[in-house]
Every structure is written in C-alpha cells, then in structure tokens.
Amino acid sequence: LTEGAPGQARPSAVRLSLRQPQGETALLFGAGLPGAPELAAALAGRTVFALSTPGLRRLHGDLIARLLAPAGRLVELEAPDGEAAKSLEIAGPLWRRMLAAGGKRDSLLVAIGGGSLTDLGGFLAGTFLRGIDLVQAPTTLLAMVDAAIGGKTAIDLPEGKNTVGVFHHPALVLADTDFLSTLPAGELRSGLVEAIKMAAMLGPELLAKIEADLPALLAGDARSLLPVVAGAAAAKCWVVERDPNEKGLRKVLNFGHTLGHAIEGVLGFSGLRHGEAVAYGMLFAMQLQAGRPEADPEFLARLHRLLARLELPPLPLGPGDAAALEAFMARDKKAGEAGLTWVLPTRLGEHQLRQGLPPAEVAAALSRFLADPWAAARV
Ligand SMILES: NC(=O)c1ccc[n+]([C@@H]2O[C@H](COP(=O)([O-])OP(=O)(O)OC[C@H]3O[C@@H](n4cnc5c(N)ncnc54)[C@H](O)[C@@H]3O)[C@@H](O)[C@H]2O)c1
Ligand SMILES: [Zn+2]
Numbered sequence: 001l002t003e004g005a006p007g008q009a010r011p012s013a014v015r016l017s018l019r020q021p022q023g024e025t026a027l028l029f030g031a032g033l034p035g036a037p038e039l040a041a042a043l044a045g046r047t048v049f050a051l052s053t054p055g056l057r058r059l060h061g062d063l064i065a066r067l068l069a070p071a072g073r074l075v076e077l078e079a080p081d082g083e084a085a086k087s088l089e090i091a092g093p094l095w096r097r098m099l100a101a102g103g104k105r106d107s108l109l110v111a112i113g114g115g116s117l118t119d120l121g122g123f124l125a126g127t128f129l130r131g132i133d134l135v136q137a138p139t140t141l142l143a144m145v146d147a148a149i150g151g152k153t154a155i156d157l158p159e160g161k162n163t164v165g166v167f168h169h170p171a172l173v174l175a176d177t178d179f180l181s182t183l184p185a186g187e188l189r190s191g192l193v194e195a196i197k198m199a200a201m202l203g204p205e206l207l208a209k210i211e212a213d214l215p216a217l218l219a220g221d222a223r224s225l226l227p228v229v230a231g232a233a234a235a236k237c238w239v240v241e242r243d244p245n246e247k248g249l250r251k252v253l254n255f256g257h258t259l260g261h262a263i264e265g266v267l268g269f270s271g272l273r274h275g276e277a278v279a280y281g282m283l284f285a286m287q288l289q290a291g292r293p294e295a296d297p298e299f300l301a302r303l304h305r306l307l308a309r310l311e312l313p314p315l316p317l318g319p320g321d322a323a324a325l326e327a328f329m330a331r332d333k334k335a336g337e338a339g340l341t342w343v344l345p346t347r348l349g350e351h352q353l354r355q356g357l358p359p360a361e362v363a364a365a366l367s368r369f370l371a372d373p374w375a376a377a378r379v
Contacts, residue, residue: 014230018237020151020169021244027149027237029230031222033176034066042135042172043070047107049098050074051121055081056113056139059182064112067137067176075101083269085113085120086155088164098128108133114140114187115147119165122153126168136170139179141191141225142275145198145232146253148173150240161269167245175229177222188220189310190275193256195232197282200303201252202238204349206231207306214309252351255343256282259366262328263317271316279307280315282345284369288357289344296347303345308374319370326363 013030026038033039048071052064057078068074077094079085098107109132111121118136125134136148154165180188192210199207209228210217216224236253243249260281264274272280286303289295317325329340342354368375 012226014226016230016234016237018149018169019241021167022151022169023171025149025169025171025173027173027175027233029144029175029177029226029233031177031226033174033178034063034069036174038172039067039135039174040070042108042133043068043072043110045072047073047075047101047103049077049101049103049107049109049124050112051077051079051094051109051117051124052112053079053081053085053117056117060139060179063176063178067112067174068110075103079113079117079120081116082114083116083156083161085116086123086162088155088157090120091124091155094124095128098124103128103132105129105132108135110135110137111148112137112139113143114138115143118143118148119152119154119162122151122168122170123155123165126153126166131168134168134170135172135174137174137176139176140183141180141188141229142194143191144175144177144180144229145191146194146236148175149233149236150250151244152246173233175233177226177229180220180222180225183220185218185220186273186276189218189312190273192217192228193275193279193282193307193310195228196303196306197253197255197278198232198235200282200345200348201255201343201351202235202349203231206235207348211306214306218310251341251353252343254341255345255351256280256285258329258332258340258342259284259325261332262325263315265328266317266321266324272313276312279310279312280373283307283373284366285342285344287369287375288342288362288365289346294346294352295344299347300345302348315370315373317370319367322363322366322370325366325370326359 016027018025050068079090109125111118125132138144138148151167151169153168154162157163213224239250256278260278263277286300345351
C-alpha cells in the first residue's frame with residue numbers, strides 16, 4: 001500500500017495494483033478522488049460512456065460530474081438502480097446507443113454505481129466492439145471490496161442470476177469513499193460481511209481491525225471504513241492475481257456462498273440482502289466444521305461472536321425449507337461433476353476445500369441449522 005502524494009488525490013488515498021491476464025489494473029481508494037492523475041490519464045481525449053443510475057445521479061450528481069470532468073467527450077448512459085440493471089432488456093438498447101453515439105474501439109466506459117451497475121458496465125465494456133477499456137467506480141461497500149475487482153461481469157436471465165457474462169478487467173478501479181456517506185445501514189452491513197469473509201480467510205490483521213472498529217464501521221464512519229475497504233480489496237486482489245480464472249484458490253471467496261446463494265434463491269431474492277444471506281452461509285459452513293480435528297474451536301467461536309455483533313435480521317426460513325435449499329444447491333452452477341465444493345474455515349487465515357461431503361451429513365446439519373442458526377454450543 002502506498003500513500004498518495006498531497007495535491008493529487010488527498011494524502012489518505014490508498015493505491016493498489018493487480019496484475020491480470022489482460023494487463024494491469026490500478027486501484028485507488030480514498031475520499032475526494034476527483035483530480036486523481038490516474039483518472040485524468042484514463043479519460044482525457046477520449047469518448048467516455050458514463051454509465052450510472054437515476055438514484056446515484058440524484059444523490060451524488062456533483063461528485064459524479066467532478067469525477068468525469070477530464071473526459072474528452074462525454075456520453076451519459078443510464079440503467080435502473082439495483083439488480084434490474086443486469087438484464088438483456090437493458091443491455092441491448094445501451095449497446096445500440098453506444099454505437100449511435102459514435103463509440104469506437106478506443107472509447108472508454110466508466111461504470112459508477114453498486115455491484116449491479118459495475119456488473120452491467122463490465123459486461124457492456126467487455127462485449128461492445130469485442131471489448132473497450134473500462135473504469136469501475138464502485139459506490140457501495142460491496143462493490144468496492146468485491147464486485148468491481150477481478151474482471152467477472154454478468155447479466156441475469158429469467159432462468160438465473162449471473163448466467164451470461166465475460167471476464168473483462170478494468171484498467172482502473174476508483175473507489176471514492178465519499179459515496180458511502182449515503183449508503184443505507186443495511187447495505188453497509190451487507191458489504192461488511194464480504195470484508196469479514198476475506199479477513200477470516202486471508203487477513204488476520206484485517207479481522208482484528210474490523211472487530212475493534214465494528215460500531216464505527218456499521219455507522220458509516222469514513223475514517224474507519226477506508227482501511228477496511230482497502231484491506232479487503234487488497235485481499236481480493238491477492239487471490240485474483242494468483243487464480244485469475246477461478247480454477248482453484250479463488251474458490252476461497254465462495255466461503256458462505258454455497259448456502260448463501262441457496263437462501264437467496266429460495267427467498268426469491270427478497271427479504272435478505274446478499275451479504276446477510278452469506279453471513280448465514282458462513283455460520284452453516286462453520287457448523288459443518290465444528291468438532292473436526294482440523295478446525296480451531298477458538299477461531300470458530302471468534303468468528304461466530306463477530307457475526308453475532310452484526311445483529312442480522314432473522315433468517316426467515318425453518319427446518320421445512322431444507323429440501324428446497326438442498327435442491328437449489330444441487331443446481332448450483334459452481335457444482336462440478338463431483339458435486340459441491342464447500343469452503344470450510346479451519347483456523348485464522350486458513351481454510352480447506354471439501355468435495356463430496358455425504359448428502360446425508362449435509363442434510364442432517366442443515367436441519368439442525370435451520371432449527372437454530374445461531375446455536376453457539378455446536379461451534
Ligand atoms: N462481479 C463480481 O465479482 C461480483 C462480486 C460480488 C457481487 N456481484 C454482484 O453485485 C451485485 C450486488 O451489488 P450491491 O450490493 O452493490 O447492490 P446494488 O448495486 O444493487 O446496489 C444496491 C442499491 O444501492 C444503491 N446505491 C448504490 N450506491 C449507493 C450510494 N452510494 N448511496 C446510496 N445508495 C446507493 C443502488 O442504486 C441500489 O439501489 C449483485 O448483482 C452481485 O451479483 C458481482
Ligand atoms: Zn458475495
């Protein structure tokens with residue numbers, strides 16, 4: 001991590017870089033990033049497609065305008081707020097508008113929004129004229145630590161989430177923490193779960209920082225958020241660099257997501273936010289590990305305590321939903337020939353991947369979990 005020079009971005013800016021198959025991604029985290037030299041270099045003299053949402057323009061129109069000021073020629077594109085952005089019905093007209101506005105291979109797309117918007121923006125940039133340059137400007141905690149980093153892009157089909165997409169890395173990720181001032185508390189907490197996931201799997205120091213600063217983080221305190229955002233993003237970069245195509249190590253990012261995705265699916269993507277469902281998925285993975293010799297009970301208890309402090313909304317599912325969850329997991333697109341791969345925590349900073357867990361064992365654990373997800377005694 002290097003500190004930015006005064007007079008460029010504010011001194012508190014954190015710079016990271018990520019080597020990836022398509023080149024190198026520069027990442028910038030801080031408050032007050034308009035004026036960053038990396039941004040001016042990316043935008044100057046080019047046709048810039050600025051993709052955002054009505055909600056964000058309303059809340060942060062001024063900040064967005066200042067970020068885009070260096071653009072040679074600006075073409076504004078709009079998509080709906082939230083997951084509705086990630087559809088063919090939205091992507092189709094936007095491709096055509098980009099063509100009509102004179103988009104060329106050397107045009108640039110800047111996506112300013114949460115993970116839904118950065119997923120759509122990455123997909124548009126990765127496919128338009130077989131790929132144009134991309135700047136991701138994430139505005140939610142989740143997008144800053146996860147969605148905007150690593151080159152995965154996608155839209156949804158009615159049949160399923162993230163079913164169509166390409167790998168397309170941004171040249172620059174610009175995470176201005178000033179955006180987070182308007183993020184609702186529930187969205188902050190949901191993003192924080194992903195940061196806790198990375199900390200538990202990869203970053204001992206990050207975990208201690210989150211534990212120490214939790215109340216300030218949940219309250220959206222910018223000073224506390226910056227090091228956590230940058231620390232979690234650094235962990236994601238570390239993983240993506242070592243496994244760009246998700247063949248092995250990158251699976252670690254799936255901790256909590258096997259059951260988490262099933263919970264979201266069975267709930268019809270309403271009732272719990274992604275991070276909240278993932279937190280329950282992490283609790284379940286911890287219960288699958290409880291009592292195994294390779295698992296450190298003190299670490300599992302520590303993680304359990306931290307998740308409890310998030311005061312998540314209750315899981316709106318019970319033992320009667322076990323079969324639906326199992327059916328959903330069996331259809332998981334990440335399941336290989338040998339079935340699901342479970343990412344299971346062992347001790348701080350360590351995990352194991354387990355394939356071929358006996359379905360009866362998972363089913364029994366799931367029934368117990370659904371009866372009482374927080375049963376600390378078993379952890
Ligand atoms: N590509 C990846 O590697 C990856 C990784 C994780 C998640 N994702 C995707 O990310 C998406 C979820 O992203 P998300 O959690 O950021 O949700 P989101 O993008 O849907 O945003 C949630 C809501 O917050 C609003 N919002 C955004 N920034 C705001 C701000 N600063 N202040 C106030 N409101 C703001 C949005 O307009 C939206 O209504 C999912 O579609 C998921 O599949 C992708
Ligand atoms: Zn996630």
